[in-house]
Amino acid sequence: MKEIKYQDIVDTVAKLCIDANCLIGDDIINAFKNGLKIEESPTGKEILQQLIDNAEIAKKEMIPACQDTGTAVVFLEVGSDIRVIGGELFDAINAGVAKGYKEGYLRKSIVADPLRRKNTGDNTPAVIHTEIVPGDKLKITVAPKGGGSENMSEVKMLTPAAGWEGIKKFVVDRVMRSKANPCPPILVGVGIGGNFEKVAYLAKKALLREVGSVHPDPFYAEKEKELLEEINKTGIGPQGFGGRVTALAVFIETYPCHIASMPTAVNINCHAARHKSSVL
Amino acid sequence: MKKITTPLTDDIVKDLKAGDSVLITGIIYTGRDSAHKRLVDAINANQELPVDLKGQIIYYVGPAPAKPGYPIGPAGPTTSERMDPYTPTLLKYGMKGMIGKGNRTPEVIEALKKYTGVYFAAVGGAAALIAKRIKKCETVAYDDLGPEAIMKLTVEDFPVVVVNDCYGNDLYEEGMKKYRKI
Numbered sequence: 372m373k374e375i376k377y378q379d380i381v382d383t384v385a386k387l388c389i390d391a392n393c394l395i396g397d398d399i400i401n402a403f404k405n406g407l408k409i410e411e412s413p414t415g416k417e418i419l420q421q422l423i424d425n426a427e428i429a430k431k432e433m434i435p436a437c438q439d440t441g442t443a444v445v446f447l448e449v450g451s452d453i454r455v456i457g458g459e460l461f462d463a464i465n466a467g468v469a470k471g472y473k474e475g476y477l478r479k480s481i482v483a484d485p486l487r488r489k490n491t492g493d494n495t496p497a498v499i500h501t502e503i504v505p506g507d508k509l510k511i512t513v514a515p516k517g518g519g520s521e522n523m524s525e526v527k528m529l530t531p532a533a534g535w536e537g538i539k540k541f542v543v544d545r546v547m548r549s550k551a552n553p554c555p556p557i558l559v560g561v562g563i564g565g566n567f568e569k570v571a572y573l574a575k576k577a578l579l580r581e582v583g584s585v586h587p588d589p590f591y592a593e594k595e596k597e598l599l600e601e602i603n604k605t606g607i608g609p610q611g612f613g614g615r616v617t618a619l620a621v622f623i624e625t626y627p628c629h630i631a632s633m634p635t636a637v638n639i640n641c642h643a644a645r646h647k648s649s650v651l
Numbered sequence: 652m653k654k655i656t657t658p659l660t661d662d663i664v665k666d667l668k669a670g671d672s673v674l675i676t677g678i679i680y681t682g683r684d685s686a687h688k689r690l691v692d693a694i695n696a697n698q699e700l701p702v703d704l705k706g707q708i709i710y711y712v713g714p715a716p717a718k719p720g721y722p723i724g725p726a727g728p729t730t731s732e733r734m735d736p737y738t739p740t741l742l743k744y745g746m747k748g749m750i751g752k753g754n755r756t757p758e759v760i761e762a763l764k765k766y767t768g769v770y771f772a773a774v775g776g777a778a779a780l781i782a783k784r785i786k787k788c789e790t791v792a793y794d795d796l797g798p799e800a801i802m803k804l805t806v807e808d809f810p811v812v813v814v815n816d817c818y819g820n821d822l823y824e825e826g827m828k829k830y831r832k833i
Contacts, residue, residue: 612822
């Protein structure tokens with residue numbers, strides 16, 4: 372049984388919160404650069420260049436790339452052979468979020484109650500997803516998620532007869548209705564299968580993939596390509612001003628499901644697709 | 652690229668067309684949901700406003716905290732539609748421009764025509780870059796609203812794009828139609 376110190380988890384989470392918000396991934400920056408090559412709209416090209424410059428400023432000065440530093444979404448892969456000493460695991464995660472958002476000058480965007488809406492002041496609590504895995508490691512991924520793009524996401528309980536065409540229609544329609552609101556160019560996480568609550572998780576988890584990575588199953592790799600092409604025909608373009616580059620990537624995650632069901636979820640992410648991981 | 656200086660006049664607004672890239676220099680004011688409600692309540696009650704918004708631009712923004720030595724933290728636009736119910740009243744009062752992101756209601760687009768106003772979008776997510784163009788920031792009204800208080804920003808070459816001009820044009824609609832292939 373490996374022992375992991377409470378304080379090490381706090382410090383790791385704090386650093387991941389800051390790094391995720393200030394350091395836009397190379398995969399995203401490369402996608403902006405590729406976008407510049409294919410974008411036909413002059414305004415669209417200007418936007419993509421501004422986003423490249425913005426990421427550079429954020430990195431150089433260690434300031435958040437976007438003022439909406441999001442809900443702190445934390446994915447944990449907990450090895451079955453670890454034990455946290457000096458405190459509880461979830462307490463450590465939340466203490467790390469509070470520390471990171473304070474020390475990194477990140478915006479505190481969480482209210483304690485959805486209707487009474489008083490800000491918690493430290494961006495806690497985090498939304499934590501936990502998987503138990505074999506081994507003696509703790510993998511922590513922090514993926515801050517902005518409100519504007521999250522508001523454009525949706526779950527639909529499609530049935531098997533809808534087929535791939537039904538899924539495609541739902542995903543493209545969801546993007547069309549979102550227009551400029553989620554700050555395109557976007558990343559589109561698509562969950563298919565599982566059940567009502569599982570499918571939303573799949574769509575969110577899909578967004579952790581690197582832009583440019585290919586789905587391991589050639590069948591879904593082809594589907595992702597098809598969806599991306601279709602979305603980039605909508606003409607929404609960077610920031611919704613019109614253009615070719617509406618989405619940088621589409622990622623699909625699937626899970627077995629009931630004979631009567633084909634749940635589908637779309638989780639839209641703005642271009643500031645932020646996630647950083649660390650293994651303890 | 653057009654360059655304009657605030658406050659805005661009818662002539663400046665009339666020269667702006669949907670799709671124009673514009674650099675703004677001068678003073679702009681911040682305002683979000685709660686500040687809008689208070690401003691409109693004051694106008695409806697014939698009370699004097701804490702800031703004179705005639706000819707001015709309101710920027711929909713909730714910045715991140717400023718690091719020591721910075722005038723303001725990263726400050727990109729927030730979604731404009733939440734301010735739509737208040738906008739026609741403010742345009743009638745004399746406000747000339749707004750900066751945000753996302754579509755406006757037909758009522759707002761109509762009010763821009765009627766009162767000669769303009770709606771700009773700033774690049775959502777380019778908050779670090781945008782903050783570089785903000786040179787000074789001071790709270791001027793509704794201090795008690797915290798991050799939603801009205802702040803006076805001194806900006807230089809603040810980059811925006813005209814979405815809705817005073818002629819009823821809409822870049823979001825026209826831009827998308829131009830590049831749509833389905």
